[in-house]
Amino acid sequence: MAINYIKTILFAVVLFLVIVFQTDFIINMTVHHFDKAEMAMEALIENDIVTIDKKSIILNPNTINNANFYTDLGEVNTSYLIKKIEGEMYLSRDGSKVKPILEDTKVYLPGKYFLTYIIDDKTNVVSFEILGNVNKYWVVKTEQDIEEALKMAFENFLPEITLNLQKKYTDVNILNQEIFAIAEGLIYKYPKLVFEGYQLTATMSNNTLIKLELDYPDMEHLSYYEKTWGEIYSSLPNKLFSTDMKNYEREYEIYKYLIEHIQYDFSEVLPDITHTLYGAMNGIAVCDGYSKLMMYICNSVGIPTEIISGTADDIPHAWNKIEIDGNSYHLDVTWADQDSKTIGTYLDYFNETDEYMAKTHVWEKEKYPASIYTEAQLLNLDIPLDGIYYIEFIDEISPVMDEVLETNQTEISLIIKNINDEEVLIDTISEQIKKSFTYQLIDKVGYQVVSISL
Secondary structure, eight states: OOOOOOOOOOOEEEEEEEEOOOSOOOOOOOOOOSOHHHHHHHHHHHTTSOOSSSOOEEEOGGGSOOSSSEEEEEEESSOEEEOOOSSEEEEEETTOOOEEOOSOEEEOSSEEEEEEEEETTEEEEEEEEEOOOOOSEEEEOSHHHHHHHHHHHHHTTOSEEEEEESSOOSOHHHHHHHHHHHHHHHHHHSTTOOOOEEEEEEEESSSEEEEEEEEOSOHHHHHHHHHHHHHHHHTSHHHHOOTTOOHHHHHHHHHHHHHHHOEEOSSOSSTTGGGSHHHHHTTEEOHHHHHHHHHHHHHHTTOOEEEEEEEETTEEEEEEEEEETTEEEEEOHHHHOOGGGOOSSOOOOEEEOHHHHTTTEEOOGGGSOOOOOOTTSGGGSSOOOTTEEEESSGGGHHHHHHHHHHTTOOEEEEEEOSOOOHHHHHHHHHHHHOSOOEEEEEEOSSOEEEEEEO
16 A cells, blocks of 8 residues: 655754853753653743642542543643552553553643553543643743643644743754754654644853744644544543453554544645544544554553654555553554455454564664564454454365355455465465455465455
């Protein structure tokens, strides 16, 4: 499948620069060994984003009505204290890669949080949103502070933001590289964020004053989709999931949902929106739109997921790395979704190994955990799959095809082992069907998949 993907390029243009040199010509590169959240909290208080004069809300999952899989607690202007209970607990902020909760945890950074907890094989998710004051001027001291400032600007589509860095710079290129790296990292960390580029004005002295003029794609559609996002998403978890589902079952439901509800945008009717989570949620996307929505939903229900950026068939491409029961796998919903070109019933690129993905995909392997396990591959899971037949020997084809014809099936997939001659295999199938058909052969690791459309 040819993937028509246009990578969003972040850019920075230095409009104006005043450098005040002093006798103390030293850039302070001291590393602060403080907890990042504590550093960010100091900046949030100093910039009047949050206040600390309110008591934290204690969130104890044992006291929540667990009848539904998903419960939304709404918005608050204070922090939450999440009590650690028996069982597994995971937390995601705004769809970022979910992290385990191992002890009582205080949460105060603004954002939408998803707490997944698993007790006696029963899974529930509770969400809440901590509000913060939107600020266009920040006094910042650390990289974490800059990240929080830019995150708030991007998610509120602010046209500009001013950062007063409590740090001395003498090289605008170094300054721009640091801002660029933080901005680009945010797009991969928080899948809802949309950002196209910026123009930078810097005034340098003992402190560094930066003004960023921010650009966003297709503001008309973005604003509308953001307003409707909460209502659309809040109804989704209880439609897709039940409390007795295992993690791979939740993953498979998301995978199927995206394949069924998204069309790949070959026409580029809305070329900017299709690169976003919003485009995917509204039914049209390209690869990064697919992967951002997959990342957001998976993390919101306790499945650690991130985005990989690389190439596929030498074309820039994005897909997901996902963690199931401690093992890492590749998941490429875009390539699995063939739309009207789908042949058979087997869906490919679900929890694949590095070995299989490397046949068509290229990525920086050192950046991600190795994917070497096969336990969570589709055919190894306890998931009902319609129209799938297992063939080990050539004489097993005849009874299978008889059943297919008798039941008037038009789309099937055969899982083939021990038959290495494609010509003999297809001739045998043709003799049984006795009519024209379309097929696709996929070479997997240890077996083949022959998908057939009658």
